[in-house]
Amino acid sequence: MDRVEDRTKERVTIPVIGGGWAGCAAALALAKAGYRIALYETAQDLGGRARRVVRDGLPLDNGQHVLLGAYAETLRSLAFVNGNVSKSPFVQRPLAISPFAQTQHDAIMLRAWRSPPPFALFAGLMSARGLSWRDRIATARWFARLRKGGYRVGAGTTAAELMAALPTRARERLLMPLCLSALNTPPARASAQVFANVLRATFDGADGASDMLLPSTDLAALFPHAIARWLAANGHVIHLRAEATIVGTVERSIVVRSEDREIRAPAAMVAVAPHQLSRAFGPAVRADESIACAIREVDRLEWEPIVTVYLGYAESVDLPAGLVQLDDKPGQWIFDRRDILARAQAGAPALAALLAVVVSGSGAHTALTNDVLTRDVDAQLRRLRPTLPRVTWSQVITEKRATYSCTPTAARPHPGRLTAGIYLAGDYTDQEFPATLEAAVRSGRVAAEQLARDVGS
Ligand SMILES: Cc1cc2nc3c(=O)[nH]c(=O)nc-3n(C[C@H](O)[C@H](O)[C@H](O)COP(=O)(O)OP(=O)(O)OC[C@H]3O[C@@H](n4cnc5c(N)ncnc54)[C@H](O)[C@@H]3O)c2cc1C
Incomplete structure (x- = not known):
């Protein structure tokens, strides 16, 4: 889907419900595949949980976000829509961790090196301040063991259990804080497998994967608005302040209602947050066993x-x-x-x-x-x-x-087909990454690809 299919004349409309990063990514991927997009967003602006929030004239965003070089799908989508814009929306810097104050005596100072992974991390660890040589070597060995095992850990293992073998200071001042910020779940309850996936993608992925990407704009302008601009310029339609609901299926078409209008389409994409999933379907659709099962799964999430x-x-x-x-x-x-x-x-x-x-x-x-x-x-x-x-x-x-809450036992629906004609995307559906911008964007692309394969032209 890296090129745009030219089927503008006989375009089929696909409704995309939800204008967060997952919905925007799905809309872009479907538009590139040749479909006409009708994107519905309940709020007055796109972005969802990663949206622009202005307070007292300051564009703060809905909370601080950090992006990494490992966000390959996000970067690919942005490169596509910003193709002719020479200025990157990010400042990219090697990962560096420092304490706020000299008085934090137990803090660790680490700088990932600009060398191919995993040497960037190993070199960074060897030159880290705040760890004894013994701790540096033990931490590097812990990483090497994880790597040798293909970053696979036992089902049901928590991140705290995975990190139990680490030296205390490396565990408590480095890996546990990184786990909490990456999975937004305390290590004692967090999934070791998802944390291992993050470590692999960040420290053992492509060159520059561990870099920090510092956006030079707000979160809405960075991704959803860039995609919306491309969609609008290519004849697609974005409905803001427009809650949409899948109300049923008629003659193998999916019926989507927003306010007093209905559209029928061969398929629809649902890219809402997990707690909004049930509301995206009318009662008749919620009775579908696959949809009921997905709703039960998300209802169990904390x-x-x-x-x-x-x-x-x-x-x-x-x-x-x-x-x-x-x-x-x-x-x-x-x-x-x-x-x-x-x-x-x-x-x-x-x-x-x-x-x-x-x-x-x-x-x-x-x-x-x-x-x-x-x-x-x-x-x-x-x-x-x-x-x-x-x-x-x-x-x-x-x-x-x-x-x-990214726990080892949290079962989540996968991105893609939920039932005939209804497709699911959203940060919670990605099985590899924790709930992040990249998980949202990846899920949007995966679900869009499956929809395009199923519906065809
Ligand atoms: C404070 C904070 C900090 C974070 N920090 C980071 C970070 O540092 N790095 C990182 O990668 N991630 C971070 N995240 C996570 C990241 O923001 C989310 O994973 C991502 O934004 C989720 O995107 P989404 O599209 O899956 O869902 P959402 O953003 O929830 O989008 C769903 C959208 O669907 C709309 N919607 C719902 N129902 C309907 C309907 N029926 N009709 C039409 N529209 C509907 C909603 O209004 C919403 O806009 C953070 C999140 C928060 C809140």
């Missing part, structure tokens, strides 16, 4: 929140480059978001620095009010760096259902 605390300062604050680690009390990672200030709208507060502090997964912090959490995070940063200037602006963005 959710993990992600909280991002944005702190603005009137004076500049310098952070090391890359991923900057806190001490988990309560903030886990901190990001320099001065790029947001450069895109501030008229009337935005005058700030010299904007930091985003992330707390992934469930924990005591979720019971706190925004004011108390902001105070706690500010106190944490000051404890670590007493010279920090006073906070002059703040905002908390909480997504209670950021991702499903």
Whole structure:
């Protein structure tokens, strides 16, 4: 599907329900295969959980997101729609992990090298600060064993069990925090297999897979708007503020209703979040055994929140480059978001620095009010760096259902055909990656390819 099929004259319309990253990716793949797309999104803008959120004139996004060089499908889709735009929407840097403050004595400082995988990681580990030589070698051996076993781990194993053989500091200050941020699930409950998949894709994948991609724009402009622009320019239709429901099948056509209009199509793509799945079908369709089974599976999934605390300062604050680690009390990672200030709208507060502090997964912090959490995070940063200037602006963005809880036993529907004519995409359907932007985009492409194979021209 890397070229565009020219079947513009006899185009069949395929409704795509859900305008998050999965729905946008599916729409693009189907459009490239020659179908006419009708994309439906309930919200007033595309993007879903990775959407633009503007507060006080600052385009903050719906919480801090990190993209990696391993996001091959996402990068491929973007290269296609941005083909003639010379400026990359990312700044790409080798993965680097540093502590926020010198006072974090147990912290680890690591820089992945620009060399072919897995040497990038091994060289990074060997030169890591905060680990003894014995720990560096034991950690490298642990990786080598995982690699030798083809990154396959026993079914039902948790990430904490997988990491039990690691030296304590490498486990607690490096691998466990990476697991929590990648799977958004505490290692004691997280799937070891999915974590191993992430390690393979990031540290043993293509050249540059472990690089961090820092977007130079907001999340909506980065992917959904870029795809929407391409779709609109090629004659496809995007309906915003338009909830759509598959209400039935008539003469082998799928009937999709949005407001008071119905369209009939040979197939439809459903790319909504798991908790929205049931609502995307009318009662007659929910009675289908395959659909009922998928709904039962997603109903059993548990959710993990992600909280991002944005702190603005009137004076500049310098952070090391890359991923900057806190001490988990309560903030886990901190990001320099001065790029947001450069895109501030008229009337935005005058700030010299904007930091985003992330707390992934469930924990005591979720019971706190925004004011108390902001105070706690500010106190944490000051404890670590007493010279920090006073906070002059703040905002908390909480997504209670950021991702499903990625446990070893969480059975999830696969991307692709759910039942005759109905196809499923979404971050929760990818079986290899945890709930991420890349999982969403991969699922969209996989489901679109199956639909195109089944429906043909
Ligand atoms: C705070 C936060 C931080 C995150 N950090 C990262 C990160 O660092 N890196 C990373 O890779 N991932 C991260 N993620 C995860 C990532 O955002 C999600 O995996 C991804 O956005 C999911 O995309 P999706 O298209 O599968 O689902 P969604 O984004 O949920 O999209 C579903 C869309 O369908 C629409 N919809 C639902 N029902 C209907 C209907 N009946 N009709 C029409 N439209 C409908 C919804 O409005 C929504 O727009 C983070 C998520 C959050 C919340």
